[in-house]
Amino acid sequence: MMGPVVDYYEARYRAHGEGARGMDWRDEASQRLRFERLVAHLDLAGSPRLVDVGCGNGELLSFLTTAAVAVDYLGIDVAPAMVEACRRRHGDERAVLASTADLGRLGPFDYAVASGTFNVKQDVPASVWARYVRRAIGETYASCRRGVAFNVMTTAVDHRYPHLYYMSLQRVAEIAAACGTRRFHVDHAYPLYEMTVTLLRPEPR
Secondary structure (H helix, E strand, O other), X not given: OOHHHHHHHHHHHHHHOOOOHXXXXXXXXXXXXXXXXXXOOOOOOOOOEEEEEOOOOOHHHHHHHHOOOOOEEEEEEOOHHHHHHHHHHHOHHHXXXXXXXXXXXXXXXXXXXXXXXXXXXXXXXXXXXHHHHHHHHHHHHHOEEEEEEEEEEEOOOOOOOOXXXXXXXXXXXXXHHHHOOOOEEEEOOOOOOEEEEEEEOOOOO
16 A cells, blocks of 8 residues: 555655655745644653654754754654665664554654655545554554654645545544543644644543
8 A cells, every 4th residue: 555655755755855845845944834833742851752753854853953952863764765865864773664563663752743644645545544544643652652743634625636635623533532532732723734633642640
């Protein structure tokens, strides 16, 4: 199922290189906005261990470093070219070829972030991709001690592209319930056709 998705991202990278377009984003400004929203509800004090799911070239780590935020970072990606790009920029120890199914052996982590990871489904039926996304988020959440943040295309749009996956607010609530938490944020207020979801571990009783 992931083969066409890997091909898609690697083709974008070959065509556009290390910049935001090579990571399938419109431009650097929208990429930074996504990073800002993704970490808005994460407590990153004390250099927490963070896994970047679908890390691309590791631009999230560059963003955090520029913001003087120290994290114990690991990027994972299913596209070999992306893993190599992240390693070239940040060091061999910073990225591995892996999927969310591997997080149990790579973790535990404090937080996970996934930027754009679940958007491109290519020709996979939406119902099949929805089950994959739910499983992948569950695997990611299970590997984290504190929480997960991800962005995804919203169903509140006036046009949909057939190769993209769109998630409803109801599905967000269902995923949070499946993960066993009621502590979640949905940021639907920024000027992109997506939302950012943060799932946090329940507070100790």
